[in-house]
Amino acid sequence: MSRICLRNCNGIFAENKVKDAVELFKKLVREKTCEPDEFMYAIVMNGLSKRGHTQKIVSLLRLMEQGKTQPDICIYNIVIDAHCKDGNLDAAINVLNEMKQKDIYPDIVTYTSIIDGLCKFGQWEKATTLFSEMVNIHMYLDLRVFNILIDGLCKEGKVEDARK
Incomplete structure (x- = not known):
């Protein structure tokens, strides 16, 4: 399941729809559709970094710290x-x-x-x-x-x- 989640986020980033990718990722975390690991967080954060969205990266870091997966x-x-x-x-x-x-x-x-x-x-x-x-x-x-x-x-x- 996590590979499908990861592909969806990667695909959305490839289309340069940053907001959609972050919302999908947060929804997956919130609804516990899949439990993201460090690798999944890194994929999303790298996508954000390439587009200059530092504050969104920081918010994902804080979200990560609240969950099971620690940075x-x-x-x-x-x-x-x-x-x-x-x-x-x-x-x-x-x-x-x-x-x-x-x-x-x-x-x-x-x-x-x-x-x-x-x-x-x-x-x-x-x-x-x-x-x-x-x-x-x-x-x-x-x-x-x-x-x-x-x-x-x-x-x-x-x-x-x-x-x-």
Whole structure:
């Protein structure tokens, strides 16, 4: 049953009918037609993220928290990335802190999304602080996060900092 529910939501998103997809999803949850798992929430949230509907993503996160299925790192990463794309960096950092309070540890995707957002909006000091946090917890650092940080620092005229 859940695969049929998922296909319906995906099909509606493909037709760019965001409101209809969200309403169908909420109806399925409300009527207990199917019990959505993290994967189903992620599909709907990704569809919303691609269309810039961050507040709807946040409302689905809160709906999820009230149900049996609790958000995992993938769900939080979608929420954080959506906030960063909107330039709502304080909200992204609040979600990061919320995750940590729930003992859900950020991964490379989490940090990269926030560092990217911070660099795009000229907040390189916060970006370097987060990068230092990654180093301090011995997180695997990939080329993408280095490139984002170096690019952000260079755009701010901090070439010497970028070389370090």
